[in-house]
Amino acid sequence: MKDGTPPRTEEPYPSYLSPKLAIQPCHDGRGTGVYAAEPIEKGELLAVWGGRIIDRASVAKLAPAERRYVLQVGDDRYLASLDHVDPPDYINHCCHPNGGLRGEDQLVAMRKIAVGEEVSFDYATTDSCSLLEFACECPKRSCRRRVSADDWRRADVQARNRGYFSPYLQRRIDALKRVVRGGVATDGARVAFRQSDR
Numbered sequence: 001m002k003d004g005t006p007p008r009t010e011e012p013y014p015s016y017l018s019p020k021l022a023i024q025p026c027h028d029g030r031g032t033g034v035y036a037a038e039p040i041e042k043g044e045l046l047a048v049w050g051g052r053i054i055d056r057a058s059v060a061k062l063a064p065a066e067r068r069y070v071l072q073v074g075d076d077r078y079l080a081s082l083d084h085v086d087p088p089d090y091i092n093h094c095c096h097p098n099g100g101l102r103g104e105d106q107l108v109a110m111r112k113i114a115v116g117e118e119v120s121f122d123y124a125t126t127d128s129c130s131l132l133e134f135a136c137e138c139p140k141r142s143c144r145r146r147v148s149a150d151d152w153r154r155a156d157v158q159a160r161n162r163g164y165f166s167p168y169l170q171r172r173i174d175a176l177k178r179v180v181r182g183g184v185a186t187d188g189a190r191v192a193f194r195q196s197d198r
């Protein structure tokens with residue numbers, strides 16, 4: 001090959017989007033989203049992210065547009081679709097979402113989802129990296145306006161997404177609560193919230 005570019009290979013982790021979902025222009029005119037084309041029950045599998053595993057240093061080298069499609073799956077592990085956009089990558093963040101994580105790469109419905117509703121999840125349940133922070137303009141009253149690397153520490157985020165955090169973040173939350181119970185205080189939620197005010 002003249003320019004030495006390696007041939008494109010299949011992603012080691014193929015993605016999946018439920019056939020009950022459709023990729024559409026967002027109803028508010030901002031970009032593209034994933035919408036329910038059929039009713040969905042609580043607990044149903046919505047998507048499995050695919051891609052390649054890269055580290056933080058590799059994320060830092062990506063263009064901002066490419067970083068939008070990176071999903072953090074561990075302390076220094078990120079799942080990225082590097083040369084294309086996978087269908088699950090179109091699932092947008094919402095500060096009051098209807099989807100939540102199962103394992104580190106699956107999205108399930110946190111409640112019933114009606115036809116025409118946009119499917120979403122809180123990116124703070126997967127991402128804790130400053131490279132992946134962004135401003136949010138979701139229409140929810142609880143919108144945080146900015147989704148930050150430390151949002152997983154917030155009591156309101158923990159309460160809204162209880163049981164639906166990526167496993168590596170759930171381990172951090174559990175560790176934080178153990179520290180709190182170890183004598184500093186008894187109200188884990190309040191302390192977690194205070195630590196987010198840095």
Ligand SMILES: [Zn+2]
Pocket residue numbers: 094095136137138139140142143144145
């Ligand atoms: Zn928001």
